[in-house]
Amino acid sequence: MNVNAPKFSFVIHATDGDARIGRLITPHGEVSTPAFMPVGTRAAVKAMAPDELWAMGYRMVLANAYHLAVRPGAELVGQMGGIARFMGFRGAILTDSGGFQAMSLARINSIGEDGIRFRSHLDGAPLTLTPESAIEIQQALGADIMMALDECTPYPAEHERARQSLELTARWAERCVRARTSPSQALFGIAQGSVYPDLRRNSARQITSLPFDGYAAGGLSVGEPKAAMREMAALTVALLPADRPRYLMGVGTPQDLLAAIAMGFDMFDCVLPTRNARNGAAFTSAGRVSIKQAVHTRDESPLDPRCDCRCCTTFSRAYLRHLFMAGEILAARALTEHNLHFYGRLMREAQAAIASRAYKAFAAYTTNLIEAGESARNGKTN
Amino acid sequence: MNVNAPKFSFVIHATDGDARIGRLITPHGEVSTPAFMPVGTRAAVKAMAPDELWAMGYRMVLANAYHLAVRPGAELVGQMGGIARFMGFRGAILTDSGGFQAMSLARINSIGEDGIRFRSHLDGAPLTLTPESAIEIQQALGADIMMALDECTPYPAEHERARQSLELTARWAERCVRARTSPSQALFGIAQGSVYPDLRRNSARQITSLPFDGYAAGGLSVGEPKAAMREMAALTVALLPADRPRYLMGVGTPQDLLAAIAMGFDMFDCVLPTRNARNGAAFTSAGRVSIKQAVHTRDESPLDPRCDCRCCTTFSRAYLRHLFMAGEILAARALTEHNLHFYGRLMREAQAAIASRAYKAFAAYTTNLIEAGESARNGKTN
Numbered sequence A, B: 001m002n003v004n005a006p007k008f009s010f011v012i013h014a015t016d017g018d019a020r021i022g023r024l025i026t027p028h029g030e031v032s033t034p035a036f037m038p039v040g041t042r043a044a045v046k047a048m049a050p051d052e053l054w055a056m057g058y059r060m061v062l063a064n065a066y067h068l069a070v071r072p073g074a075e076l077v078g079q080m081g082g083i084a085r086f087m088g089f090r091g092a093i094l095t096d097s098g099g100f101q102a103m104s105l106a107r108i109n110s111i112g113e114d115g116i117r118f119r120s121h122l123d124g125a126p127l128t129l130t131p132e133s134a135i136e137i138q139q140a141l142g143a144d145i146m147m148a149l150d151e152c153t154p155y156p157a158e159h160e161r162a163r164q165s166l167e168l169t170a171r172w173a174e175r176c177v178r179a180r181t182s183p184s185q186a187l188f189g190i191a192q193g194s195v196y197p198d199l200r201r202n203s204a205r206q207i208t209s210l211p212f213d214g215y216a217a218g219g220l221s222v223g224e225p226k227a228a229m230r231e232m233a234a235l236t237v238a239l240l241p242a243d244r245p246r247y248l249m250g251v252g253t254p255q256d257l258l259a260a261i262a263m264g265f266d267m268f269d270c271v272l273p274t275r276n277a278r279n280g281a282a283f284t285s286a287g288r289v290s291i292k293q294a295v296h297t298r299d300e301s302p303l304d305p306r307c308d309c310r311c312c313t314t315f316s317r318a319y320l321r322h323l324f325m326a327g328e329i330l331a332a333r334a335l336t337e338h339n340l341h342f343y344g345r346l347m348r349e350a351q352a353a354i355a356s357r358a359y360k361a362f363a364a365y366t367t368n369l370i371e372a373g374e375s376a377r378n379g380k381t382n
Helices: A050-055 A066-068 A074-079 A083-087 A099-104 A131-141 A159-177 A198-209 A226-237 A256-264 A272-278 A310-314 A317-325 A330-355 A359-377 B048-054 B065-070 B074-079 B099-104 B131-141 B159-179 B197-208 B226-237 B253-262 B270-279 B311-314 B316-326 B329-353 B359-377
Strands: A009-016 A019-026 A029-033 A035-037 A060-064 A090-094 A109-110 A116-119 A126-129 A145-147 A185-189 A215-219 A247-249 A267-268 A281-285 A285-288 B009-016 B019-026 B029-033 B036-037 B060-064 B092-097 B107-111 B115-118 B126-129 B145-147 B186-191 B214-217 B246-248 B267-269 B281-284 B289-291
Touching: A009 A074, A019 A330, A019 B246, A029 A035, A029 A066, A029 A330, A035 A060, A050 B311, A060 A066, A060 A330, A060 B267, A066 A074, A066 A090, A066 A131, A066 B267, A074 A131, A083 A090, A090 A099, A090 A131, A099 A109, A099 A116, A109 A330, A126 A131, A131 A145, A131 A159, A159 A185, A159 A198, A185 A198, A185 A281, A185 A310, A185 B246, A198 A226, A215 A226, A215 B226, A226 A247, A226 A256, A256 A281, A256 A359, A272 A281, A272 A330, A281 A330, A310 A330, A310 B048, A317 A330, A330 B329, A359 B009, B009 B329, B019 B253, B019 B329, B029 B281, B029 B329, B036 B060, B036 B329, B065 B074, B065 B092, B065 B099, B065 B131, B065 B289, B074 B267, B092 B099, B092 B267, B099 B107, B099 B115, B099 B126, B126 B131, B126 B253, B131 B145, B131 B159, B159 B186, B159 B197, B186 B197, B186 B281, B197 B214, B197 B246, B197 B270, B226 B246, B226 B253, B253 B329, B267 B281, B270 B281, B270 B329, B289 B359, B316 B329
Parallel strands: A035 A267, A060 A090, A090 A145, A145 A185, A185 A215, A215 A247, A247 A267, B036 B267, B060 B092, B092 B145, B145 B186, B186 B214, B214 B246, B246 B267
Antiparallel strands: A009 A019, A019 A029, A109 A116, A116 A126, A281 A285, B009 B019, B019 B029, B107 B115, B115 B126, B281 B289
C-alpha cells in the first residue's frame, strides 16, 4: 500500500429514521452507502469484467483472503500492486479474512486458541491461519478494508458452544488490532453470538470496545430462520457505534437488504445475485424468475420490463432460456449482469429515498412489488 | 424473412493480385470483405455478447442450422424474428446447413441418396436432414446466407469414395437450388473433392454450373496436411467465378487466412479463436501464447503489446493466468475477446493493404512476425 494514501474515513450525509446515507473514503476512492459489494472471491466477480462493475456503479468489491493466499499467493498479488490493480478494477476492495473458508472448504481443520489449522483445498499443503497471519495476508493483498479473523459460529450451536466461540473471536479481534501495521488500510471487527440475544449483545459490546474502523455482524444467513436473522441483525446494529460503518455480512435477498438498511446497516455482500444467476435465477422488480421454466420458451418479453441493463434491453426471456438450456457462458453473463444491475440500482434508489426522507415508503413499496410478483407466479392470491 | 428485404449482392471494390476487397449486401446490412465470421453455433458466440461482436467490427456471424433445429427449434427462432433478432445481433447471419454436425455429432447416422438419417444428440429423436429440409430449416431460421447441404468428405478418403461423395454433393446441390423459395436469402454452393486435384476441379465445375449466390470450398481443415489444404484451396478458388463471394469453410490460423486472402477468398469461419481461447491459447501479433504456462505467473505485461482490446488494455498475463488456473469464466471471456479482436483487426488490416496495393508485403510481414515470435518462444533460432 502507498503509505501516503488517504486514511480511511466514513462520513454520514443524511439519515431517515435509523437508515442513513454516507460515504466511505478509501485509498482506492469513495464508496456511497448503503453499498452492496459484489463477491469476487478469487479477485474476479464470476462472469463479469471489472469495467462492467464500475459502469453499474459498483465502487467496492469483496475478495477472499484465504482463496487468494492459496492461489496465486498474497505476495504475488501484492507485487502486482494489490487486488484492485491486479484485477483491473478502478474501485476499492474489502477482503474477508478467510476464516469461514478455512473452516468450511479446507480438508482437515482444527480450531485452537492460536488459530485455524487446515490443509489447502487445492493441494493439501498444511497451513495455519492466525489473527496475525490473516492481517499480514490482507495487508499484503492491499485490501482497502480488512476483516478481523473470527470464528463464524456454525448454526445450530448450543448456547455454551456459541459463548465459547464469541469469546475466542473477541481474543482474536484484540490480536488482529495489535497485528495491524498499515495505517491506510481499514480494519473492521466482527460481532458473533449465534441466535442468542444475550450473546449477540455481549459480542457487540466486546468488539466495539476495540478501536476498529468499522463493525460487522457476522454468523448470520448460515441456516437460521429468516426471522431470527433479522432479529439478531437489528439487535446487533443498535449496539454498533453510529459514527462508524456497519456491515451485515453475507446477507441477502433484496427484501433482506431493504430491511437491514432500515435498521441502520451501511454495507452488504452476498453471493445470491451472482451464484443464483449461474443457476438460472434472476432477481427482478416483480420477484425471482427461474429462466429455465418452460413458460419462458416463447416469451419475447425482457427478464424485467422495469430494468435498463444490457440483458433486459437486448435479450428476450425465450433467448435467455435457450442460452441457459444450451449451457452457453452468455447465460451466466447475462443473468449475472442483470442481477448485479438490479442490486446496484436498489442501493441507489435506497440512497435517494433516504435523502428524500421517504425510505420507509420506498422499502415497503419495493418489497410489496417483489412479493406480489412472486405470489402471482406461485398461483397464490395476494 | 421480409419479402421486401434487399436482394443479396456482392460488389468488388478493388483488387491486388488475386486478393480483393468487397462488400456483401444482405437483408441485415453490409459486410466488408475479406471477412472472418465468428462461430456462434447455437445463436451465441461462446462467452461473447452480441454488442461486443458489433463493436469489434463484426457484421456477420455463423450459426448452425442442425444445432438450432434440434434446440430451440427452427420454427421458434423464426417466430422470434430469425437468428439475428433472436440473439440480439444487429448484423447478418450465415448458417451452416448442419450436414457436418448431423454426420459427426449425432448418434447413429446413415447417409443415402435422400439425405442424412440420424438421431438427435440431445434426446435420441430420429431425424432426417435432406437437401430440401436443410433449406426449409435455414429459411425458417432467417439466415441471410444459407449453405447447401453437402457431404463433408471425411479425411482420409480413397479416391473412389471421395468421387462418389462429391457426386452426391452435386445432386444434393441441385435439389437445394430447386428447394429454395425465399428470394431475399442468399444460397451458397459447396465444392468438395478431398485432397485429389482432379476431384476438386470436377466438384468446382459441377457446383459453379448451378446458380448459387456464392461458392465455398468445403472439406478442408479436416485432418489433411496443411500443404494439401492450401494446395486444394488455391486450386478450387481459381475455378470459382470472380464476381461471386468465395468462402473458405472452417479455415484457419491467422497465417492460413492471410494465404487464402492472397488466393482470392473473401469469407472465412473457424472455431480456432473462440475454442482455443477457452483452452487458454491466445493468438497474438507474435504468435500463439499459452496463458497457463508458468512463465506468465508474475508477468505484468499484456497478452499482446500491439493490441488495444479490453483484455490487453486491462489485464496482465499474470492475472489472465490466475483466472485460467482458477477456472474463472472471465478467463474465457477475456481470451475470446482478445482472439476475436485480433482476427477482426487482421481482416481490417488486410482490407487496407489490398486497397493500397500492398497486400503481398503486408501478408509476408505479418506472417513473419507471428512465426518469428513462435520460433523465439520455442527456443529455436529464426
